[in-house]
Amino acid sequence: MSTLTANPSTLSKKQVLTALYAASVAFLTYASVYAYRKPFTVATFEGLSFWGVKYQVLLIMSQGLGYMFSKFYGIKFIAELKRLGRWKTSAILVGSAWFCLLLFGLVPAPWGLPCMFVNGFMLGFMWGIVFSYVEGRKTTDFIGAAMAVSFIFAGGFTRSVALWLKESWQVPEQWLAFVTGLIFSLPLIFFMYLLERIPPPDGDDIKERTVRLPMTKEQRLKFLRLFGAGTIAIIITYLFLTVMRDVRDNFMSNLWSELGYGQKPEVFTKTETITSIVILIMISLLVGIRKNIRAFRLVHIMVLVGFLLAGISSALFLAGLMNGAVWMQLVGLGLYMGYIPFNCIFFERLIASFKIVGNVGFLIYLVDAYGYLGSTLVMLSKEIFQIKLTWSQFYPAGVVIFSVIGIGGTIFSLLYFNRKFESLKPV
Structure with a gap:
């Protein structure tokens, strides 16, 4: 956090305090939202299968499909989101998602599938809504990083809570998600209230990062025509x-169990907290870089290093040269080094570099939609094609392959936007 005060001539005391406040509130808000999404994955539903696919996998895919559809719809919904009434929208979305978890506890398998689909659809809009409170500021890199690492931390912490409920309180598997949501309900209401009190970007923020406004269909198409090849990359x-991050996140419990750590609830929180802190420090260092295009280039480098770390550590694990616990820590760190920037700083600096009048939500939801489509297809293919590999065998092999492709895409993106910047020469 010291980076926020590293350049006092460009950041006022008010901006520093606002950044710290906004970062804390955004982190806590989205961490609480996560309690309604991921805790059910600690339930394995052993022995339950339908249509030749394990019930746990069907539930994860069902929620993932709902999440994916919300991302496709969110391209329009979040891009056109108005600033007024966001808390009401959030209350309806999270409340509906929680109600689905209540129904999930009440209905027998496989009727939990539509419950998880609607749950995923409702929660899929929350990232864009929460991020709309913090984008377009000099300190958005830091605030966004804090918010983004919330789902690394929350993914582990909320699972630890669910596993604690299961082991210590003998809460049945089908009720774990609802009860975990109950625990986080009052904190979420309080944090949403604090979120509403975050001051809007000031004049200096707008001058440096451009004004953030809803984007019409015509404006979205204009962006895609201008940056088509780069957007595809x-x-x-x-x-x-x-795909790599989501499979690890959804099947984290399976992976740790196969590696011999299944009965240690603290392992989820410990490893993900370490990753959260490292990523937060790395991204917050970019706050001191005032030149947007320079920061945008450095983000590409960070993503590249993340792919290399994930790929190399997975190759070493497969070769028997690295133990499972170290591999899980390193592959998680590498993937989040690539994944987190896209959710908080990559598009923020892209918009600021090219002086685009619009919002980050449109771009995040555009790439998210296809990302979750790919994740669902990979999980489904493992079951349909009866790939006889455990998750601790299937997953690292996939990471190695996907890392190679990701490195190529990142290099292309860096070269493309560098050339585009030089040709357009934004003022």
Whole structure:
């Protein structure tokens, strides 16, 4: 956080305090939202299968499909989101998602599938809504990083809570998600109230990062025509990042169990907290870089290093040269080095570099939609084609392959936007 005060001539005391406040609130808000999404994955539903596919996998894919459809719809919904009434929209979305978890606890398998589909659809809009409170500021890199690492931390922490409920309180598997949501309900209401009190970007923020406004269909098409090839490269790169990150996130419990750590709830929180802190420090260092195009280039380098770390560590694990715990830590760090920037700083600096009047939400939801489509297809293919590999065998092999493709996409994106910047020469 010291980076926020590293250049006092460009950041006022008010901006520093606002950044710290906004970062804390955004982190806590989205971490609480995560309690309604991921805790059910600690339930394995052993022995339950339908249509030749494990019930746990069907539930994860069902929620993922809902999440994916919300991303496709969110391209329009989030891009055109008005600033007034966002808290009401959030209350309806999270409340509906929680109600679906109540129904999930009440209905027998496989009727939980539509419940998880609607749950995923409702929650899929929340990232864009929360991020709309913090974009377009000099300190958005830091605030966005804090918000983005919330789902690394929350993915581990909320699972630890769910596993604690299961092991210590004997909460049945079908009720784990609802009860975990109950625990986080009051904190979420309080944090949403604090989110509403975040001051809007000031004049200096707008001058440096451009004004952030809803984008019409015509404006969205204009952006795609101008940056078509670069956008395709970003989508492909992010697709593979999402697949690798999402499979690890959804089947984290399976992976740790296969590696011999299944009965240690603290392992989820410990590893993900370490990753969260490292990523937050790395991205917050970019706050001190005032020149947007320079920061945009450095983000590409960070993504490249992330792919290399994930790919090399997975290759070493497959070769028996690295133990499972170290591999899980390193592959997670590498993937989030690539994944987190796309969710908080990559598009923020892209818009600022090219002086685009619009919002980050449109771009995040555009790449997210295809990312979750890819994730669902990979999970489904493992079941349909009866790939006889455990997750700890299937996953690292996929990471190695996808990392190679991701490196190529990232290099293409860097070269493309560099040439585009030189040809357009934004003022």
